[in-house]
Amino acid sequence: MAHPPQEAVSTAILDYRPAPDAALELYLAGPWTLRSRRPDPADVIRRLEDQPRTRRVVFLSDQVTAWDSGLLTFLDAVKRACAERQISIDSAGLPEGARKLLDLAAAVPEKAGARRQKTAEPFLNRIGTWAQGAAAGSGNALGFIGGAALSFGRLFVGRAQFRGSDLALVLQETGAQALPIVSLISFLVGVILAFVGALQLQLFGAQIFVANLVAIGMAREMGSMMAAIIMAGRTGAAFAAQIGTMQVNEEVDALQTFGIEPMDFLVLPRMMALIVMMPLLCLYAIFVGILGGAFVGIVMLNLSPIQYYHQTLAFLGVSDFAIGVFKAGVFGVIIALAGCMSGMQCGRNAAAVGQAATSAVVTSIVLIVVFDGLFAILTSVLGI
Amino acid sequence: MAPGETPISVDDLTMAFGSFVLQRELTFTINRGDIFIIMGGSGCGKSTLLRHLIGLKEPAKGTVRYYGQSLWDSAPEDRQVILRQTGVLYQKGALWSSMTLAENIALPLAEYTDLKPAEIGELASLKLALVGLAGFEDYYPSEISGGMQKRAGLARAMALDPDILFFDEPSAGLDPISSRLLDDLILELRDSLGATIVVVTHELASIFTIANNSVFLDADTRTMIAQGDPNVLLKDCPDVKVRNFLTRGEAAHAEA
Numbered sequence: 217m218a219h220p221p222q223e224a225v226s227t228a229i230l231d232y233r234p235a236p237d238a239a240l241e242l243y244l245a246g247p248w249t250l251r252s253r254r255p256d257p258a259d260v261i262r263r264l265e266d267q268p269r270t271r272r273v274v275f276l277s278d279q280v281t282a283w284d285s286g287l288l289t290f291l292d293a294v295k296r297a298c299a300e301r302q303i304s305i306d307s308a309g310l311p312e313g314a315r316k317l318l319d320l321a322a323a324v325p326e327k328a329g330a331r332r333q334k335t336a337e338p339f340l341n342r343i344g345t346w347a348q349g350a351a352a353g354s355g356n357a358l359g360f361i362g363g364a365a366l367s368f369g370r371l372f373v374g375r376a377q378f379r380g381s382d383l384a385l386v387l388q389e390t391g392a393q394a395l396p397i398v399s400l401i402s403f404l405v406g407v408i409l410a411f412v413g414a415l416q417l418q419l420f421g422a423q424i425f426v427a428n429l430v431a432i433g434m435a436r437e438m439g440s441m442m443a444a445i446i447m448a449g450r451t452g453a454a455f456a457a458q459i460g461t462m463q464v465n466e467e468v469d470a471l472q473t474f475g476i477e478p479m480d481f482l483v484l485p486r487m488m489a490l491i492v493m494m495p496l497l498c499l500y501a502i503f504v505g506i507l508g509g510a511f512v513g514i515v516m517l518n519l520s521p522i523q524y525y526h527q528t529l530a531f532l533g534v535s536d537f538a539i540g541v542f543k544a545g546v547f548g549v550i551i552a553l554a555g556c557m558s559g560m561q562c563g564r565n566a567a568a569v570g571q572a573a574t575s576a577v578v579t580s581i582v583l584i585v586v587f588d589g590l591f592a593i594l595t596s597v598l599g600i
Numbered sequence: 601m602a603p604g605e606t607p608i609s610v611d612d613l614t615m616a617f618g619s620f621v622l623q624r625e626l627t628f629t630i631n632r633g634d635i636f637i638i639m640g641g642s643g644c645g646k647s648t649l650l651r652h653l654i655g656l657k658e659p660a661k662g663t664v665r666y667y668g669q670s671l672w673d674s675a676p677e678d679r680q681v682i683l684r685q686t687g688v689l690y691q692k693g694a695l696w697s698s699m700t701l702a703e704n705i706a707l708p709l710a711e712y713t714d715l716k717p718a719e720i721g722e723l724a725s726l727k728l729a730l731v732g733l734a735g736f737e738d739y740y741p742s743e744i745s746g747g748m749q750k751r752a753g754l755a756r757a758m759a760l761d762p763d764i765l766f767f768d769e770p771s772a773g774l775d776p777i778s779s780r781l782l783d784d785l786i787l788e789l790r791d792s793l794g795a796t797i798v799v800v801t802h803e804l805a806s807i808f809t810i811a812n813n814s815v816f817l818d819a820d821t822r823t824m825i826a827q828g829d830p831n832v833l834l835k836d837c838p839d840v841k842v843r844n845f846l847t848r849g850e851a852a853h854a855e856a
Contacts, residue, residue: 250713250715250723250761251713251714284761285723285726285727285761288726289719289722289723289726292722292726292729293722312792313791313792313793313794314792316788316791316792317730317792317793320730320785320788320792321726321729321730321734322729323732324729324732324733324734325734326734326735327734327735330734330735330736331735331736331737331738332738332739334738563742564742565697565741565742566697567697567698567742568742
């Protein structure tokens, strides 16, 4: 405010002076700023309680050298205490600015029912609320999956509205631009698998079976799994953030008002891109992972490249690839659905976009692992 | 900051993005207790000038002085101290969405004062009451209307009892009554706090109600073409562009 700050900590002065006609004079002096030590309004309230016959409080502030919100909070507290006890207030002796601000603070009375009661919710209530939320959430998810299916239906009858250039862009983002990180991770996973196997197999002099282990591991499990986890973190989160931001900016509403189905325009291209790209990325990951295994086999275990190649080829069947690639396609659907759904259901503020991205990644990774487990059971029962 | 000194003086300021010069040769002073309007057509650099004043963008040339002390020639720590005398109400409130209204106001108080948490809570309630939001302490910004968000933003801008308050388009997105109430609030705050107020706006009604000083930025000549009390400019400004702006195009009409 319009007063120079006090350099050293100084003390505000409060004095009580009895006055005629059941009045209490509060004499204020010195610096009443946030930086000075100020008397506690509780003192005044005690004084009012000691003198229950007080009907009027008069402020005198000629000697106040500086004031800011520090004075206002004190006055506000005293004023409220007086109002509770039906004691009138004579604020004519206060600095003009402070008086005006106090009036301003009281100008808009608190709206009834606006204040929130801070009550701890009973445990059972919280369980109930959580369950209701979970039920509503599953309903929404089913609705979203249904919407996506309808959208695919429109695609097949050629009535889905989206732009080819959007699809091309998403294809590029989920395909070519994901290759470097998929290469790095898959190569390292191949290397790790080879090392884990080599330690045991070397005991029997059966190093050559490292090739089998890496080939099977990459083709059936790790290729699709690593590609899916990379894409969940990289692309699923991006989908949620992109669509969530569009939701915050009312861009999704704008699509709807033009009669363009956001499901077709935003979700469909992203789902198609991932369904196409995930199997390809998975094949690529399998290939690079096997290379990583071969690197370990050739450099550390002294296997010959030809030997390693033949061992891998002899052992890998088409069904191994098929399982991996099929799973990758399913994971693609999961990632696209989780990402787009989190984005479409995003709230209308900045914090909600962050939550949407988090929820997209967590949901997709959990579902990917769960589905991978289901596939493992299924393939073993079917004997594939 | 001796009381007699000018709160803000701008000297030969050039604003540029890379080699693109937005405005040049801006020289004006803002006096204590002024309600100073930065006005001009869309895209002339009003908001950018505000960003130069509040330390978010460095000038390409020229100086911005607070109480005689150059903002951009000071060390970063000193600049922070200077800027702590200012409060800014951003165009959309810019409340931190993960915090309640009370927490929004409490954050600067907790960082820069030695007050106890209970006192900070009382102060936050007081500031909210000042802008007519008593009782809304525990609401999140997304739970209240745009006009309320703006008022809460003002309460936060006033958290540290600043000498100088900046408003970026305060009436944008408000209905006429809310916008009028905000104008009244601005006047009230100037009178009771003795604060200096700088407003970026092109709301004519608001300009004529609250302003006593202004600068007019022109997008074509890329410099200021008028300064002073808008009510005086309306009558006496020689430049037809300014009169045109202040009369919603009527001046050009009259001449044609």
